[in-house]
Amino acid sequence: xxxxxxxxxxxxxxxxxxxxxxxxxxxxxxxxxxxxxxxxxxxxxxxxxxxxxxxxxxxxxxxxxxxxxxxxxxxxxxxxxxxxxxxxxxxxxxxxxxxxxxxxxxxxxxxxxxxxxxxxxxxxxxxxxxxxxxxxxxxxxxxxxxxxxxxxxxxxxxxxxxxxxxxxxxxxxxxxxxxxxxxxxxxxxxxxxxxxxxxxxxxxxxxxxxxxxxxxxxxxxxxxxx
Amino acid sequence: xxxxxxxxxxxxxxxxxxxxxxxxxxxxxxxxxxxxxxxxxxxxxxxxxxxxxxxxxxxxxxxxxxxxxxxxxxxxxxxxxxxxxxxxxxxxxxxxxxxxxxxxxxxxxxxxxxxxxxxxxxxxxxxxxxxxxxxxxxxxxxxxxxxxxxxxxxxxxxxxxxxxxxxxxxxxxxxxxxxxxxxxxxxxxxxxxxxxxxxxxxxxxxxxxxxxxxxxxxxxxxxxxxxxxxxxxxxxxxxxxxxxxxxxxxxxxxxxxxxxxxxxxxxxxxxxxxxxxxxxxxxxxxxxxxxxxxxxxxxxxxxxxxxxxxxxxxxxxxxxxxxxxxxxxxxxxxxxxxxxxxxxxxxxxxxxxxxxxxxxxxxxxxxxxxxxxxxxxxxxxxxxxxxxxxxxxxxxxxxxxxxxxxxxxxxxxxxxxxxxxxxxxxxxxxxxxxxxxxxxxxxxxxxxxxxxxxxxxxxxxxxxxxxxxxxxxxxxxxxxxxxxxxxxxxxxxxxxxx
Numbered sequence: 001x002x003x004x005x006x007x008x009x010x011x012x013x014x015x016x017x018x019x020x021x022x023x024x025x026x027x028x029x030x031x032x033x034x035x036x037x038x039x040x041x042x043x044x045x046x047x048x049x050x051x052x053x054x055x056x057x058x059x060x061x062x063x064x065x066x067x068x069x070x071x072x073x074x075x076x077x078x079x080x081x082x083x084x085x086x087x088x089x090x091x092x093x094x095x096x097x098x099x100x101x102x103x104x105x106x107x108x109x110x111x112x113x114x115x116x117x118x119x120x121x122x123x124x125x126x127x128x129x130x131x132x133x134x135x136x137x138x139x140x141x142x143x144x145x146x147x148x149x150x151x152x153x154x155x156x157x158x159x160x161x162x163x164x165x166x167x168x169x170x171x172x173x174x175x176x177x178x179x180x181x182x183x184x185x186x187x188x189x190x191x192x193x194x195x196x197x198x199x200x201x202x203x204x205x206x207x208x209x210x211x212x213x214x215x216x217x218x219x220x221x222x223x224x225x226x
Numbered sequence: 227x228x229x230x231x232x233x234x235x236x237x238x239x240x241x242x243x244x245x246x247x248x249x250x251x252x253x254x255x256x257x258x259x260x261x262x263x264x265x266x267x268x269x270x271x272x273x274x275x276x277x278x279x280x281x282x283x284x285x286x287x288x289x290x291x292x293x294x295x296x297x298x299x300x301x302x303x304x305x306x307x308x309x310x311x312x313x314x315x316x317x318x319x320x321x322x323x324x325x326x327x328x329x330x331x332x333x334x335x336x337x338x339x340x341x342x343x344x345x346x347x348x349x350x351x352x353x354x355x356x357x358x359x360x361x362x363x364x365x366x367x368x369x370x371x372x373x374x375x376x377x378x379x380x381x382x383x384x385x386x387x388x389x390x391x392x393x394x395x396x397x398x399x400x401x402x403x404x405x406x407x408x409x410x411x412x413x414x415x416x417x418x419x420x421x422x423x424x425x426x427x428x429x430x431x432x433x434x435x436x437x438x439x440x441x442x443x444x445x446x447x448x449x450x451x452x453x454x455x456x457x458x459x460x461x462x463x464x465x466x467x468x469x470x471x472x473x474x475x476x477x478x479x480x481x482x483x484x485x486x487x488x489x490x491x492x493x494x495x496x497x498x499x500x501x502x503x504x505x506x507x508x509x510x511x512x513x514x515x516x517x518x519x520x521x522x523x524x525x526x527x528x529x530x531x532x533x534x535x536x537x538x539x540x541x542x543x544x545x546x547x548x549x550x551x552x553x554x555x556x557x558x559x560x561x562x563x564x565x566x567x568x569x570x571x572x573x574x575x576x577x578x579x580x581x582x583x584x585x586x587x588x589x590x591x592x593x594x595x596x597x598x599x600x601x602x603x604x605x606x607x608x609x610x611x612x613x614x615x616x617x618x619x620x621x622x623x624x625x626x627x628x629x630x631x632x633x634x635x636x637x638x639x640x641x642x643x644x645x646x647x648x649x650x651x652x653x654x655x656x657x658x659x660x661x662x663x664x665x666x667x668x669x670x671x672x673x674x675x676x677x678x679x680x681x682x683x684x685x686x687x688x689x690x691x692x693x694x695x696x697x698x699x700x701x702x703x704x705x706x707x708x709x710x711x712x713x714x715x716x717x718x719x720x721x722x723x724x
Contacts, residue, residue, distance in 0.1 A: 050590055064449075070616055109542070
């Protein structure tokens, strides 16, 4: 065990993102004027706006849902295509997936340990939270028109809407697909096909079994751009 | 480091060796004295191994821990070992971006700081230079369309009053075995966020704490155990700045040639003992040995195994028979949820310095967690590295580069729009052999499963930075854990020959 050493002298330290405090320090120290002071005031306003918006959406700090931002984005709207978007996913689906990860029934090295560290109450809270978030359009994905057109035909032929909804918006145990990350969608289809991801109803392995690699790419292109 | 003695004493197979014996070996391991004292032991071991086609030690993982262990074995005169690496390269969680003309920027672990003497010694022994991280000048803070530049004096501006409270509490939390703290149960029952919430943190400061804990601890405040966080503060000799800051802190010093150079140099010296592209799939007969190790490139048999990889990666290997329950649960639940994505923008020069800026950007509510100046020592060009919210940066590197360039332009001016080149590494995407940067221990984990982290299980010796007594999670901890594992392996060899 280490022994404590004397803390360094800490003079005129400021919180880096605290608009209010920064402003106070700047004024007292008299080091800021003109545009610099204006920037500080504006920054303070922006940070205040951000924190009140975060509290409105996710409750008081520290928020459980902040744990999900790294991979799933702000309010569950990831912009990278390889991480799943959680915004607007049905509550029952999210709960089921978290429990499956915790039990090792669905495998993913990141999510298994994450879900296993959560209490039932946390799982319920997170599922309810992300179900309430508004799904943003997948604006960072730009579909190849030919591929997406082939994908649309496959989506119709396989009647994906029968479980996932007319707009692929998801319901109950069936996930929302519309606007989901393209790489994530393609990977999950491949995992259903290989048996790496299971589905109690048997529907997804059956659908994926008949799809070629190109088919999976096309289907993902179409769905991601919905 | 008396805790390591206790752990060694507790190892079942080591009963024949007295504490005095271990201490004698520990003393002999210091610097170059090693090779002079232990060679007889190593030579005898080599002969035995040749006879039976069973090597003395198999090391799994050619990162800083595994290569340090291999280097120590060699210096002790033991030649009967291999280092098995899953990837096609060495270095583990250190990785250099090659910027051309002999310059590098890091995609993984990269800094060393005060008190990190193990990695500093290693660099000196390998003839690798170091230089200061640049922090002088004003940091830029961006939120929405607002911008401000503030001198944060080489730190992240943490409230000194609260930092001091954490320093006090950290005194009772041993860095290498936090579960042994007399207040372990109390501290592990809450998150850092819950503790901070009781301190009535101003709403605006909550953003700062969230960013600071994400960068240093790898998780959000509600997900990090207070006990774990205090153990990290304890690693830094109970000095909060030494943990968190650049100036006088764990981010103070950079490594010439990029941090991966340490592993590259060690691997070069070990030659064909390092086997790349050899992921270990299955480990059999680990209780009494010889242990059978099945890799993608064939079978290795060894008397003992140094597992120089983090616990969540240990879990990807099949064990026959299965590991004891405590160890299995530790591995299964080990938090592998701090994936990283790091970017590098290369510019003709570090032009921001001319404007009195240090190249740092904080962007609350944005995709940049922290951007910083990672220019080469001779300033032949300027580099801005960034830790980003991996989900918020678009997948297409061209688009990602342009989005970041616009953020940098908001911070530093128009020159930032035109980098010479862009590099990025999304660790979670690149390969399955990393999983996580640091290990953000959630509340309740360490007190429940921590005890299984250190003690060897049969012939398996656990190494990797997570097992270090000091600076666990850092490059320094990796080097320390490699030294310790080599001692444990040599102790096993000595016991067998006795």
